[in-house]
Amino acid sequence: xxxxxxxxxxxxxxxxxxxxxxxxxxxxxxxxxxxxxxxxxxxxxxxxxxxxxxxxxxxxxxxxxxxxxxxxxxxxxxxxxxxxxxxxxxxxxxxxxxxxxxxxxxxxxxxxxxxxxxxxxxxxxxxxxxxxxxxxxxxxxxxxxxxxxxxxxxxxxxxxxxxxxxxxxxxxxxxxxxxxxxxxxxxxxxxxxxxxxxxxxxxxxxxxxxxxxxxxxxxxxxxxxxxxxxxxxxxxxxxxxxxxxxxxxxxxxxxxxxxxxxxxxxxxxxxxxxxxxxxxxxxxxxxxxxxxxxxxxxxxxxxxxxxxxxxxxxxxxxxxxxxxxxxxxxxxxxxxxxxxxxxxxxxxxxxxxxxxxxxxxxxxxxxxxxxxxxxxxxxxxxxxxxxxxxxxxxxxxxxxxx
Amino acid sequence: xxxxxxxxxxxxxxxxxxxxxxxxxxxxxxxxxxxxxxxxxxxxxxxxxxxxxxxxxxxxxxxxxxxxxxxxxxxxxxxxxxxxxxxxxxxxxxxxxxxxxxxxxxxxxxxxxxxxxxxxxxxxxxxxxxxxxxxxxxxxxxxxxxxxxxxxxxxxxxxxxxxxxxxxxxxxxxxxxxxxxxxxxxxxxxxxxxxxxxxxxxxxxxxxxxxxxxxxxxxxxxxxxxxxxxxxxxxxxxxxxxxxxxxxxxxxxxxxxxxxxxxxxxxxxxxxxxxxxxxxxxxxxxxxxxxxxxxxxxxxxxxxxxxxxxxxxxxxxx
Numbered sequence: 001x002x003x004x005x006x007x008x009x010x011x012x013x014x015x016x017x018x019x020x021x022x023x024x025x026x027x028x029x030x031x032x033x034x035x036x037x038x039x040x041x042x043x044x045x046x047x048x049x050x051x052x053x054x055x056x057x058x059x060x061x062x063x064x065x066x067x068x069x070x071x072x073x074x075x076x077x078x079x080x081x082x083x084x085x086x087x088x089x090x091x092x093x094x095x096x097x098x099x100x101x102x103x104x105x106x107x108x109x110x111x112x113x114x115x116x117x118x119x120x121x122x123x124x125x126x127x128x129x130x131x132x133x134x135x136x137x138x139x140x141x142x143x144x145x146x147x148x149x150x151x152x153x154x155x156x157x158x159x160x161x162x163x164x165x166x167x168x169x170x171x172x173x174x175x176x177x178x179x180x181x182x183x184x185x186x187x188x189x190x191x192x193x194x195x196x197x198x199x200x201x202x203x204x205x206x207x208x209x210x211x212x213x214x215x216x217x218x219x220x221x222x223x224x225x226x227x228x229x230x231x232x233x234x235x236x237x238x239x240x241x242x243x244x245x246x247x248x249x250x251x252x253x254x255x256x257x258x259x260x261x262x263x264x265x266x267x268x269x270x271x272x273x274x275x276x277x278x279x280x281x282x283x284x285x286x287x288x289x290x291x292x293x294x295x296x297x298x299x300x301x302x303x304x305x306x307x308x309x310x311x312x313x314x315x316x317x318x319x320x321x322x323x324x325x326x327x328x329x330x331x332x333x334x335x336x337x338x339x340x341x342x343x344x345x346x347x348x349x350x351x352x353x354x355x356x357x358x359x360x361x362x363x364x365x366x367x368x369x370x371x372x373x374x375x376x377x378x379x380x381x382x383x384x385x386x387x388x389x390x391x392x393x394x395x396x397x398x399x400x401x402x
Numbered sequence: 403x404x405x406x407x408x409x410x411x412x413x414x415x416x417x418x419x420x421x422x423x424x425x426x427x428x429x430x431x432x433x434x435x436x437x438x439x440x441x442x443x444x445x446x447x448x449x450x451x452x453x454x455x456x457x458x459x460x461x462x463x464x465x466x467x468x469x470x471x472x473x474x475x476x477x478x479x480x481x482x483x484x485x486x487x488x489x490x491x492x493x494x495x496x497x498x499x500x501x502x503x504x505x506x507x508x509x510x511x512x513x514x515x516x517x518x519x520x521x522x523x524x525x526x527x528x529x530x531x532x533x534x535x536x537x538x539x540x541x542x543x544x545x546x547x548x549x550x551x552x553x554x555x556x557x558x559x560x561x562x563x564x565x566x567x568x569x570x571x572x573x574x575x576x577x578x579x580x581x582x583x584x585x586x587x588x589x590x591x592x593x594x595x596x597x598x599x600x601x602x603x604x605x606x607x608x609x610x611x612x613x614x615x616x617x618x619x620x621x622x623x624x625x626x627x628x629x630x631x632x633x634x635x636x637x638x639x640x641x642x643x644x645x646x647x648x649x650x651x652x653x654x655x656x657x658x659x660x661x662x663x664x665x666x667x668x669x670x671x672x673x674x675x676x677x678x679x680x681x682x683x684x685x686x687x688x689x690x691x692x693x694x695x696x697x698x699x700x701x702x703x704x705x706x707x708x709x710x711x712x713x714x715x716x717x718x719x720x
Contacts, residue, residue, distance in 0.1 A: 001506065001507075001510060004503075005503075005506075008492075008495065008503050011494070011495065011499070012494040012495060015495075228456050231490070232486045232487075232488035232489070233490045233491075233492070235454075235456060235484075235486060235490065236484060236551070236552070237507065238456065238473075239456065239479055239482065239484050240479065240507035240508060241477070241480030241481075241507070241508055242507060243476070247507070398455060398456060398457060399456060399457055399458065400457070400458055401417055401457070402451055402457060
């Protein structure tokens with residue numbers, strides 16, 4: 001019986017043109033429009049590529065910074081360093097071969113020419129490097145230059161901290177060095193994270209998140225066909241000679257399957273047709289999409305079984321939640337996630353669309369899976385809460401009124 | 403007396419302050435078509451939902467096939483077919499797929515199911531429309547599909563809740579004939595309606611509901627014998643004077659006379675030859691008259707006499 005109901009449920013869903021439009025066609029159209037709007041960014045493939053930088057080091061200059069650059073080049077593959085002379089470096093910058101030049105001079109030779117950050121004119125240098133003698137010259141203000149500056153700033157902070165600890169608490173210097181080493185890893189994650197802070201990929205992540213949450217309307221439909229006090233169809237199924245859940249499981253399974261397929265199709269379209277670099281970890285990408293689909297469908301199912309509002313009201317509520325959730329995940333505005341993190345951190349941690357976006361983000365940006373698993377775990381907890389709440393509400397089998 | 407298929411005892415169902423079922427007692431026997439007749443809001447659908455264990459009730463008991471009906475009485479439910487008042491089919495499935503889907507909730511054997519689905523389509527006259535989607539069907543055909551989905555698995559008890567609402571006369575006749583055919587094949591049927599003609603035409607026993615109470619039950623003959631009226635005579639008469647109306651009222655077996663717009667309506671109690679007596683009176687007074695016809699009491703008259711209101715009027719105003 002399971003497979004027969006599953007088959008019919010799949011058939012019904014694929015024949016529902018409205019559902020196919022909203023769950024499959026609409027995200028593809030929206031994705032294409034995003035591509036038209038931001039296409040040049042993704043085509044440049046600025047993400048996940050090492051940032052070329054020239055390094056001019058004078059004799060007797062700070063050797064630690066040289067080591068840091070080596071680590072960032074070899075271990076983290078964040079930057080690509082060319083150690084050259086001053087003239088060559090400037091030539092490379094003018095030709096656009098590198099994104100910036102690190103000057104590592106001896107402290108005495110620093111001439112204090114650094115004023116202001118990112119003047120967008122060649123030759124201008126960043127400030128604050130007088131003491132260490134390290135300066136950064138950039139061609140223009142962009143994301144990559146921001147990363148190069150972050151590296152320098154982080155290095156400065158580290159040196160300043162160690163200097164202070166060395167002066168005031170010399171016995172703890174070893175421990176401090178260890179902690180700062182971890183901090184450097186954070187710098188790496190942060191810097192790489194900044195690579196997507198251009199917001200372009202976030203739009204596409206949000207699009208997929210919205211697609212996942214569109215499953216809410218499917219879940220809602222499932223609940224309407226399940227509760228006898230919501231539709232005659234449900235009543236007819238309830239009075240059949242089987243447990244109601246024997247009919248529900250294949251129905252839910254079919255809806256989840258189809259939602260998953262729709263989103264995978266959208267993701268494939270984004271990646272292979274529009275060349276949006278969503279990432280290469282297919283297994284985890286699919287897992288995220290699957291969990292996202294579950295989240296969307298159980299959200300709709302929960303809304304469906306809760307209360308006795310009219311179907312149209314519940315449908316409107318589903319769409320409202322989907323849109324609000326997607327909006328705050330950055331579907332319509334760059335930097336929205338940061339604002340939400342800043343002003344409503346709790347909401348940021350439970351907003352379904354944000355969780356899906358952050359899962360993609362952390363999966364593709366960070367080398368470790370800690371943050372990814374954290375987001376995925378939160379989604380699973382949400383699904384569990386929604387499912388448990390739903391089943392608690394439908395556990396009774398008789399109704400007060402129909 | 404046949405074996406009882408459904409037994410309802412002292413059933414009370416309240417919706418907050420409203421009493422939907424007020425100590426309802428009913429019994430449906432094997433092989434009969436049992437009609438539940440009453441205006442909208444009289445408690446017919448509530449009674450059906452209680453029988454199907456869809457609704458909580460406040461008091462009483464419901465037994466189906468001799469066992470207490472519970473939501474998890476799956477064995478009992480497998481022997482019941484339900485045709486609900488609202489059409490309950492999937493818009494995205496064809497006629498054949500819909501019947502197969504609902505039949506499949508009861509019949510697991512693929513070959514048997516295929517045969518049953520085919521039979522249900524023939525029974526409901528939907529063979530030509532098997533590939534049609536419900537939205538392409540007329541109201542009558544849609545109702546027939548609704549019925550086919552409820553009876554395809556050949557249940558022993560069929561519950562039909564106003565299956566002919568908003569159906570054209572042709573489809574209605576087809577549905578009523580089909581119900582009688584199902585009954586001949588051995589199914590007990592509970593049929594609810596506020597159309598007295600339908601109930602009178604097909605039901606072997608009838609219960610009349612009003613405000614959640616069973617006000618009368620029995621065969622249609624038994625119900626009609628419960629009331630005073632035995633015959634109603636209608637005459638076209640011009641310019642009838644008040645004293646003549648009073649004289650007619652005095653005639654034997656006549657207990658009520660109404661005269662309006664040249665139409666005289668005379669209600670007579672159970673005596674024979676009432677029409678002859680009345681025509682004699684008109685001839686003796688040399689009063690001219692036009693068309694004359696006589697009718698036996700209907701269930702509407704039964705309802706009117708018992709409740710003080712017309713069944714159809716109640717249905718329309720409810």
